[in-house]
Amino acid sequence: MAAGEPDAVVWRNRALMLFDRVSVPVAVCDVYGQVVLANPAMAAECGTAPGRLRGRQVLELFRPQEATQVERIAEALRLRHRSRYQVSVCWRAPGGAERHGQLTADPVSDSVEETPALLVMLRVLGERPVPRPEPVRTTEVERRVLALLAGGATTARAARELGLTRDGVTYHLRRLSTRWNAANRTELVARAYALGVLAPGVWPPDPGGATTEEEPGEEGRGKGTGPSPHG
Known part of the structure; x- marks a missing residue:
């Protein structure tokens, strides 16, 4: 080993x-902007591990x-x-927020004749938070219909428990399916859980957590004690 090498x-x-330990996001790129080495702080801005940034274009x-x-x-x-x-x-941060900042690139090499690498540092200047989704609005009757459906109730049983006709229950299900673009009842129940209309981890299903939608006369639609004209 030559003198000075140790x-x-x-x-x-x-x-x-x-x-690796500096808190500033830093990467070493080739002259074309391809990442050769990135520190954990830079990788964290991309929501990944440092090794997974190798070969990526920094301006992508x-x-x-x-x-x-x-x-x-x-x-x-x-x-x-x-x-x-x-x-x-x-860029989009791992949590979904849109961030903005400044990349600073310094050409570095051992000699003037060599093609330089780029020492790239990122300065975060601010972010725009993720917009909060609008609360899902459902009527009390719709939530009760969904809860019964999630619990395995048939249309006839849901009608009896809610004091509606079978056509009344079908009306509410059809209305929800159109609003949520659900192809069938299984998908309708899945969407109800995903949207927070039905509380997860609760049995029997609980129609809670959604915002009530005021619709005059809605709860009375389809009420009755007689049989549905369609069976």
Whole structure:
């Protein structure tokens, strides 16, 4: 081993340790922007592990907000200019929020003649939170119909327990199926759980958790004690 090589190995290992532990998102890319090495902080911004970023294009992970910035940087690198380059970017964080920030790229190499690598650092400037979905609105009768259906009740049994005709129950089911684009009753129940209309982990099914929708006269639709004209 040549003189000075042990020191070089020691300092290389120290640099890699610092690279991994620094809280600033950092990556080393080739001159074309392909990730060669990324630290955990950079990987966390992409919701993955550092090794999975290798080979990815940094400007696909972080979308440039101005194409002209990228064109100017590409031209400068082609001419072997060694300046600090900055690109305004946006990206979707692991939690779904839309973030924006700035990528800073510094060309680095052991000599001026070598094709440089790019030391890329990300600065997070802010984020737009994930929009909260509108609460699912259902009537009390609709929730009770869904709960009975989830519990295995037939149309006839649901009609008896709710004081409706069979046509009345069918009306509510058809209305919900149209609203949620459900192809059948199984899908209708699944959507009711997914949307929080029916409480998960509760038996018998509980029609709770959704916002009540006021519809005058709705609860009275289909009420009656006589048999349905359609059987």
